[in-house]
Amino acid sequence: MDVFKLKKLCVISIAVILLSFGCSTVSESEEIKVDEIVKSMTLVQKAQLVIGTGMDFHLPDSIKANLPPEFRGDHEKEDTPYNRMVKKIRTYLPGTAGVSVEYPELNITSQTLADGPAGLRISPTRKDDSNTYYSTAFPIATVLASTWDVELVESVGKAMGEEVLEYGADVLLAPALNLQRDPLCGRNFEYYSEDPLVTGKIAAAMVNGIQSNGVGTSIKHFAVNNQETNRMSADVIVSERALRELYLKGFEITVKESNPWTVMSSYNKVNGLYASESHDLLTKILRNDWGFEGYVMTDWGGGSDVITQMNAGNDMIQPGRPNMITTIIDAVKSGKLKEAVLDKNVERILNVMIKTPRYKGYKISNKPDLKAHAQVTRQVAADGMILLENKNNALPFDESIKKVAAFGNASYEFISGGTGSGDVNEAYTVSLTEGLKNGGFVSDPTLEEVYIDYIKEARSKPVKSKNFLAQLMGAKLPITEMPLDASIAKQMAEITDVALITIGRNAGEGGDREAIEGDFYLSETEKNLIRIVTEEFHKTGKKAIVVLNIAGVVETASWSAIPDAVLCAWLPGQEGGNSVVDLLSGKVNPSGKLTASVPLKYEDVSSANNFPGYEIKTEDSEDKTTDQSGFSFMRRLPWEVVYEEDIYVGYRYYNTFDVPVAYEFGYGKSYTTFEYSNLKLSSKKFIDRIAVSIDVKNTGKVGGREVVQVYASAPEGKMEKPKEELVTFGKTALLEPGESETLTFTVDAMLLSSFDEKNSNWIAEAGDYTIKVGASSKDIKKIDTFIISNDIIAEKVTKALVPQRDFTRLVK
Numbered sequence: 001m002d003v004f005k006l007k008k009l010c011v012i013s014i015a016v017i018l019l020s021f022g023c024s025t026v027s028e029s030e031e032i033k034v035d036e037i038v039k040s041m042t043l044v045q046k047a048q049l050v051i052g053t054g055m056d057f058h059l060p061d062s063i064k065a066n067l068p069p070e071f072r073g074d075h076e077k078e079d080t081p082y083n084r085m086v087k088k089i090r091t092y093l094p095g096t097a098g099v100s101v102e103y104p105e106l107n108i109t110s111q112t113l114a115d116g117p118a119g120l121r122i123s124p125t126r127k128d129d130s131n132t133y134y135s136t137a138f139p140i141a142t143v144l145a146s147t148w149d150v151e152l153v154e155s156v157g158k159a160m161g162e163e164v165l166e167y168g169a170d171v172l173l174a175p176a177l178n179l180q181r182d183p184l185c186g187r188n189f190e191y192y193s194e195d196p197l198v199t200g201k202i203a204a205a206m207v208n209g210i211q212s213n214g215v216g217t218s219i220k221h222f223a224v225n226n227q228e229t230n231r232m233s234a235d236v237i238v239s240e241r242a243l244r245e246l247y248l249k250g251f252e253i254t255v256k257e258s259n260p261w262t263v264m265s266s267y268n269k270v271n272g273l274y275a276s277e278s279h280d281l282l283t284k285i286l287r288n289d290w291g292f293e294g295y296v297m298t299d300w301g302g303g304s305d306v307i308t309q310m311n312a313g314n315d316m317i318q319p320g321r322p323n324m325i326t327t328i329i330d331a332v333k334s335g336k337l338k339e340a341v342l343d344k345n346v347e348r349i350l351n352v353m354i355k356t357p358r359y360k361g362y363k364i365s366n367k368p369d370l371k372a373h374a375q376v377t378r379q380v381a382a383d384g385m386i387l388l389e390n391k392n393n394a395l396p397f398d399e400s401i402k403k404v405a406a407f408g409n410a411s412y413e414f415i416s417g418g419t420g421s422g423d424v425n426e427a428y429t430v431s432l433t434e435g436l437k438n439g440g441f442v443s444d445p446t447l448e449e450v451y452i453d454y455i456k457e458a459r460s461k462p463v464k465s466k467n468f469l470a471q472l473m474g475a476k477l478p479i480t481e482m483p484l485d486a487s488i489a490k491q492m493a494e495i496t497d498v499a500l501i502t503i504g505r506n507a508g509e510g511g512d513r514e515a516i517e518g519d520f521y522l523s524e525t526e527k528n529l530i531r532i533v534t535e536e537f538h539k540t541g542k543k544a545i546v547v548l549n550i551a552g553v554v555e556t557a558s559w560s561a562i563p564d565a566v567l568c569a570w571l572p573g574q575e576g577g578n579s580v581v582d583l584l585s586g587k588v589n590p591s592g593k594l595t596a597s598v599p600l601k602y603e604d605v606s607s608a609n610n611f612p613g614y615e616i617k618t619e620d621s622e623d624k625t626t627d628q629s630g631f632s633f634m635r636r637l638p639w640e641v642v643y644e645e646d647i648y649v650g651y652r653y654y655n656t657f658d659v660p661v662a663y664e665f666g667y668g669k670s671y672t673t674f675e676y677s678n679l680k681l682s683s684k685k686f687i688d689r690i691a692v693s694i695d696v697k698n699t700g701k702v703g704g705r706e707v708v709q710v711y712a713s714a715p716e717g718k719m720e721k722p723k724e725e726l727v728t729f730g731k732t733a734l735l736e737p738g739e740s741e742t743l744t745f746t747v748d749a750m751l752l753s754s755f756d757e758k759n760s761n762w763i764a765e766a767g768d769y770t771i772k773v774g775a776s777s778k779d780i781k782k783i784d785t786f787i788i789s790n791d792i793i794a795e796k797v798t799k800a801l802v803p804q805r806d807f808t809r810l811v812k
């Protein structure tokens with residue numbers, strides 16, 4: 001074929017690909033089409049489109065019997081055209097969280113909305129079908145963020161999105177990007193970081209990866225959903241500044257850098273109004289300030305008034321209930337809801353619909369490349385684990401190590417992901433002991449038997465949890481740690497080469513962490529386990545390594561000096577055991593770093609005094625506990641949480657107020673060492689932006705990668721500032737010993753700005769700035785300074801979400 005023909009063919013193929021997928025902006029002809037569709041719809045059809053079709057909770061009859069009729073699905077038994085349609089569209093992809101209606105005669109196709117965020121959550125088996133439909137359980141979000149590797153995260157998104165596409169979903173309800181405000185939040189594992197920049201950059205990479213498949217995402221939970229306790233009614237009282245700089249920032253970056261198709265509003269209230277009913281949040285900020293073009297859906301059962309939701313710009317209610325459809329119709333008829341508003345909601349939903357695979361008639365294969373994705377998850381999990389301690393280079397294992405004694409229940413019941421809607425139905429989980437065997441090690445069989453017997457016995461009794469939802473969904477909740485008999489440790493120290501002690505913690509949607517004692521703090525049994533095993537192994541000249549298989553930060557300071565090494569593996573997805581062993585064996589050199597600080601004690605956390613808030617006593621409080629406007633099993637207690645710590649969350653607090661921590665934000669060890677040199681700023685005087693470059697050299701003996709963090713300290717101007725804030729970051733390629741790389745960064749005025757509440761401006765105040773380049777927020781390697789001569793207004797935004805009353809705010 002001649003070059004010309006080849007070029008022509010390429011152009012045509014690219015055009016076809018763009019037309020069938022990926023093309024995220026709506027072309028003019030498509031706009032006209034949507035317009036026409038809206039015009040052709042009846043009021044009833046519009047109302048049905050904006051309200052989801054309800055949800056089959058698959059609950060046991062005993063529980064269903066106690067629910068009000070509309071939650072039992074009784075109304076679905078009637079044989080109406082609507083019910084027939086609902087029944088049909090629910091078969092498209094069993095196990096998804098929600099669907100929107102279809103009207104083939106109007107060219108309106110149904111949208112299948114499936115959870116996230118650790119992978120595609122669908123039913124692995126189907127009625128009268130012998131095939132299986134497993135998805136990959138990728139590592140939890142915290143692991144992804146701990147890689148600090150936006151390209152790698154984008155590749156995870158690509159893989160996840162391929163499963164969404166090939167199994168036939170249209171929108172993945174992910175990523176989840178609330179801030180890790182407090183270590184006790186039960187859903188922290190679904191979130192990325194205590195820092196909004198890391199959150200936004202990683203989330204944007206994820207969205208770009210997923211959406212590159214021509215499927216959508218729903219970034220959630222917008223906004224300030226930083227706890228599970230009374231999440232459906234908690235009113236978060238928070239300053240405009242903390243909102244803009246911290247809680248909204250990650251969403252802002254994601255919207256601007258990745259164009260998510262949809263946004264999920266959160267359950268909670270923000271400064272007095274439900275997020276899903278807040279015009280300030282969903283229209284003024286999300287659309288007017290940030291330019292979001294997609295549609296907003298509620299979280300499942302969120303908010304209380306569908307008319308206010310429509311007016312606020314919350315276009316779709318999920319999962320929806322039939323009486324809501326009637327409410328919309330009546331409101332339009334009575335003039336309470338303008339039809340033009342409803343039309344806009346409908347139009348936004350349809351603008352996304354025309355991009356979906358179902359609308360485009362994509363032929364699904366039901367065969368995503370699960371094998372390839374297993375490799376992706378294995379690699380990303382290893383890259384996101386964090387080496388916290390490594391005394392005398394205890395890790396990686398040297399060649400003498402063959403036989404391993406695996407202690408701790410979680411070595412055998414390795415936890416791959418959290419509970420609740422973020423739980424994935426994967427085909428398998430590689431436990432730590434399986435990972436050891438796959439890596440060519442022997443896990444001592446006698447010890448295995450002891451643990452397996454204990455676990456069997458413990459599992460024969462019901463496992464209690466505070467988390468009702470986890471229990472309802474049949475989640476495998478961790479059992480109490482087996483008290484270790486010292487004689488077993490002694491015997492193992494004689495016959496094996498090394499001890500691994502796995503400490504397990506799960507958490508999940510519907511509840512915050514089980515407790516402070518025994519959850520955030522290790523239990524006495526766990527501490528004894530670490531102590532006894534280490535002592536016995538040290539007696540025989542051998543080492544003991546702790547592996548933290550945890551959903552959220554635990555206290556480490558009281559015990560971390562005991563073992564020889566501590567590896568934080570988080571909940572690393574279905575290949576978790578293999579990923580851990582890749583690090584233990586040295587096949588992979590750890591390069592993950594903490595995206596949340598590890599405090600010395602819980603009281604040191606800046607939100608400790610106000611997490612998770614308190615009940616507001618009103619005269620009719622009692623009635624509200626039985627409010628049925630959302631899920632009947634999620635109570636709505638009048639509740640308030642005041643973010644008194646304001647902008648001082650995580651390292652912004654610890655560093656500014658000199659509160660020591662166990663491990664600081666950005667911390668993580670490697671098997672090699674790096675040297676930083678040659679920090680250069682493009683100018684000493686800031687005009688629009690400044691370029692920062694630094695050389696990083698591997699000065700150790702093995703190849704490795706380094707996460708490089710750039711912090712800025714702003715001058716004390718009119719607004720007080722945290723001591724330093726992360727402004728950008730990067731990660732080197734794999735550097736062989738002696739090899740170096742120059743990393744370059746650009747810092748613009750927005751990155752240096754603080755939010756001025758009075759004028760709703762982002763301002764980089766005039767004065768001297770310090771750029772600090774480091775290996776963590778405390779381990780600063782090089783610094784330099786520049787000056788901003790006059791205040792720069794980086795951006796002016798809308799006045800919005802003003803707190804309705806004064807409250808105490810932490811000041812320096």
Ligand code: BGC
Binds near residue numbers: 097173220300421509
């Ligand atoms: C969760 C969301 C989830 C939705 C659908 C809600 O309870 O908060 O994260 O996407 O359910 O399953």
